Amino acid sequence: MRIEDHPILSFPEEEEVTFTYEGREVTGRTGETIASALHNQGIIELRKSGDKNRSRGLFCAIGKCSSCLMKVDGVPNVRTCITEVREGMEVEKQSGFPELPSSERKLNPGPIDSEKTEVLVIGSGPAGLRSALTAARAGAQVKIVDENPFLGGQLVKQTHKFFGSSEEEAGQRGIGIGEELTEKVEKEKKIDVMTSASAVGIYEGSVGIYVNRKKFVSIEAEKIIVATGAIEDTIRFPNNDLAGVYGAGGVQTLMNLYGVKPGSSALMVGAGNVGLIVAYQLLQAGVDVKGIVEIASEIGGYFVHAAKVRRAGVPILTNHEVVRVAGEEKVERATIAEVDEDGNRLEGSEKNYEIEFLALGVGLSPSYRLLHHAGCELTLDRRLGGYVPRKGPRMKTSREDVYAAGDVTGVEEATSASLEGAIAGADAAITLGKGGKREEETVEKAREELAGMRSGPYYEGIRKGVKEVRLERD
Amino acid sequence: MNETNWKVSGKLKPGEIQLPSEDRLEEGPVAVAECPQQIPCDPCSQHCPVGAIDMEGLNDTPTVNFEACTGCSICVQYCPGLAIFLLDCSPKDGCDVTLPFEFDLPQVGEEVEGLDRKGKPIASATVKDVRTREESAGDTPTVTVRVPEEYVNRVRNIRRRK
Numbered sequence: 344m345r346i347e348d349h350p351i352l353s354f355p356e357e358e359e360v361t362f363t364y365e366g367r368e369v370t371g372r373t374g375e376t377i378a379s380a381l382h383n384q385g386i387i388e389l390r391k392s393g394d395k396n397r398s399r400g401l402f403c404a405i406g407k408c409s410s411c412l413m414k415v416d417g418v419p420n421v422r423t424c425i426t427e428v429r430e431g432m433e434v435e436k437q438s439g440f441p442e443l444p445s446s447e448r449k450l451n452p453g454p455i456d457s458e459k460t461e462v463l464v465i466g467s468g469p470a471g472l473r474s475a476l477t478a479a480r481a482g483a484q485v486k487i488v489d490e491n492p493f494l495g496g497q498l499v500k501q502t503h504k505f506f507g508s509s510e511e512e513a514g515q516r517g518i519g520i521g522e523e524l525t526e527k528v529e530k531e532k533k534i535d536v537m538t539s540a541s542a543v544g545i546y547e548g549s550v551g552i553y554v555n556r557k558k559f560v561s562i563e564a565e566k567i568i569v570a571t572g573a574i575e576d577t578i579r580f581p582n583n584d585l586a587g588v589y590g591a592g593g594v595q596t597l598m599n600l601y602g603v604k605p606g607s608s609a610l611m612v613g614a615g616n617v618g619l620i621v622a623y624q625l626l627q628a629g630v631d632v633k634g635i636v637e638i639a640s641e642i643g644g645y646f647v648h649a650a651k652v653r654r655a656g657v658p659i660l661t662n663h664e665v666v667r668v669a670g671e672e673k674v675e676r677a678t679i680a681e682v683d684e685d686g687n688r689l690e691g692s693e694k695n696y697e698i699e700f701l702a703l704g705v706g707l708s709p710s711y712r713l714l715h716h717a718g719c720e721l722t723l724d725r726r727l728g729g730y731v732p733r734k735g736p737r738m739k740t741s742r743e744d745v746y747a748a749g750d751v752t753g754v755e756e757a758t759s760a761s762l763e764g765a766i767a768g769a770d771a772a773i774t775l776g777k778g779g780k781r782e783e784e785t786v787e788k789a790r791e792e793l794a795g796m797r798s799g800p801y802y803e804g805i806r807k808g809v810k811e812v813r814l815e816r817d
Numbered sequence: 818m819n820e821t822n823w824k825v826s827g828k829l830k831p832g833e834i835q836l837p838s839e840d841r842l843e844e845g846p847v848a849v850a851e852c853p854q855q856i857p858c859d860p861c862s863q864h865c866p867v868g869a870i871d872m873e874g875l876n877d878t879p880t881v882n883f884e885a886c887t888g889c890s891i892c893v894q895y896c897p898g899l900a901i902f903l904l905d906c907s908p909k910d911g912c913d914v915t916l917p918f919e920f921d922l923p924q925v926g927e928e929v930e931g932l933d934r935k936g937k938p939i940a941s942a943t944v945k946d947v948r949t950r951e952e953s954a955g956d957t958p959t960v961t962v963r964v965p966e967e968y969v970n971r972v973r974n975i976r977r978r979k
Contacts, residue, residue: 350919350958351950504897504956506858508875514860514897514955614827627919641824646854647898649827654974656936659827758857799855799876 354602362432377423379601388586390437400586404593407574455559460486463564465542468496469757470749470764471570472524477768479533481778490541495521500599507758545717566771573707573750581667587674591621591704606699611635618704619648707754726808727753733814738767762789828934837883846888846905861892895955912969915961931972940968
């Protein structure tokens with residue numbers, strides 16, 4: 344269902360496109376994804392799993408998990424969450440392990456194009472865009488690739504105002520920051536942009552890009568900045584794979600980017616900042632949020648985010664966990680229970696909720712796989728969210744030509760991602776012989792601001808983690 | 818449920834908030850910050866035109882100097898956490914509470930429900946002023962409601978009647 348009125352966002356009428364789902368005609372809007380159009384039609388189950396034939400729906404909605412794979416125009420395993428719907432498209436539910444199409448033409452991408460750039464930025468969130476702008480301003484030729492059909496990463500759905508220092512755009516809504524950065528990038532002549540383009544491997548001297556599900560491009564780059572962000576985590580409970588169990592960020596993408604509500608009643612799991620913020624945004628979209636379930640004994644996110652949902656009447660159930668969700672084909676109800684300080688379930692404390700969906704705001708893990716493929720040294724640090732690259736003070740990884748910036752180096756705030764991007768972009772330009780005094784100042788200032796951001800008690804874990812994974816180089 | 822700690826409950830108790838004196842409230846509007854946690858954020862103190870909000874560093878909590886505060890509501894409009902409210906007990910028939918409000922805006926003159934920090938309706942409130950997002954210096958819409966005097970420290974949200 345489409346969101347009609349929203350206090351912050353407006354969803355302009357886009358031209359209608361007609362495509363087929365399981366042979367019948369359905370409509371979507373120009374610019375939205377297949378998954379978004381299907382959700383609007385109430386089609387939540389997108390495929391059946393391989394070995395147990397279990398229902399699968401949308402989860403992350405940003406191309407990082409494999410929950411939404413469908414058959415599109417005869418080609419299986421298409422990520423429908425990042426593939427734009429087009430007139431005449433044939434979309435089919437995928438069941439089990441799909442057969443590859445018989446037509447070789449559909450699979451053979453044809454000749455591989457070769458391109459060159461001085462700096463290649465992978466990912467266009469705050470870290471990617473800021474690094475590209477900083478490097479380009481120093482005179483470097485920059486190319487940005489992003490596998491989503493748009494620039495801005497997750498900024499495009501952040502309707503809340505950001506914290507941080509007034510010098511770093513505090514008080515501005517994330518969407519506004521994303522729009523500003525995107526506009527600057529589009530105006531910058533030294534930046535070339537490729538969207539709907541997935542970086543599939545970082546080799547010696549080149550990066551493989553799969554563009555528009557059609558062709559491969561090999562990009563030779565002198566410096567590579569990996570700003571791939573993070574992927575949403577899940578937790579264990581029976582039926583956690585049922586359609587209607589979403590990542591909180593996945594729900595946010597659907598409602599704030601495409602104006603589609605996944606349902607009219609929900610439970611949020613996780614009282615960290617993501618859970619609190621998305622719960623509030625669900626209220627703004629007109630969803631009845633029954634509560635926020637948090638296994639810890641304290642709220643993990645900022646107090647001010649918690650206070651907003653509390654005064655809107657949403658209970659935050661600390662010391663509670665999800666027992667199970669249930670439903671035919673999709674989530675219809677959830678059972679939660681209280682737990683003691685040791686995490687043991689209290690007998691008789693089970694509560695049932697009739698809900699249309701469950702959103703999981705239970706943490707994020709850095710999207711490190713390209714860095715792993717590139718041979719960059721990784722290390723596990725729970726405080727930073729999982730496997731992260733070891734990196735120097737100027738964001739350089741263990742590989743001379745590869746930088747990493749933003750959530751891929753440790754899950755933090757958009758503001759810190761942007762600052763890390765500035766450092767990476769400036770240093771890449773400097774080592775290419777492009778940057779000068781201004782770039783050195785950029786590095787110095789961003790490092791100071793980062794230290795300031797991380798200096799409070801809330802960021803103690805991040806502070807320690809960042810220090811721990813530091814590569815003593817540069 | 819343990820309601821003694823804001824890290825557990827997500828709400829402050831009046832005793833945990835820095836409040837102006839009754840005399841100051843009767844003089845006219847004054848800002849009250851419900852921001853007890855050290856997080857990196859400073860727009861309220863940066864934007865206050867009279868320097869009435871003290872904050873030592875980016876991660877410190879704000880302290881409002883009630884005597885210096887002119888009640889202009891700029892901080893209410895800027896605060897990213899929607900955590901600052903304007904209180905004014907100068908009206909004879911109650912007190913005005915100006916709150917950040919990012920939902921469907923009510924009309925001036927409308928009767929709405931005044932909600933407490935848990936979202937519970939506790940008082941009837943009359944909308945006295947509405948500032949839209951476009952009119953707001955800091956991109957946050959605000960609503961001013963008049964509530965009975967005894968609710969000035971309790972009403973922190975509103976709900977439109979259906």
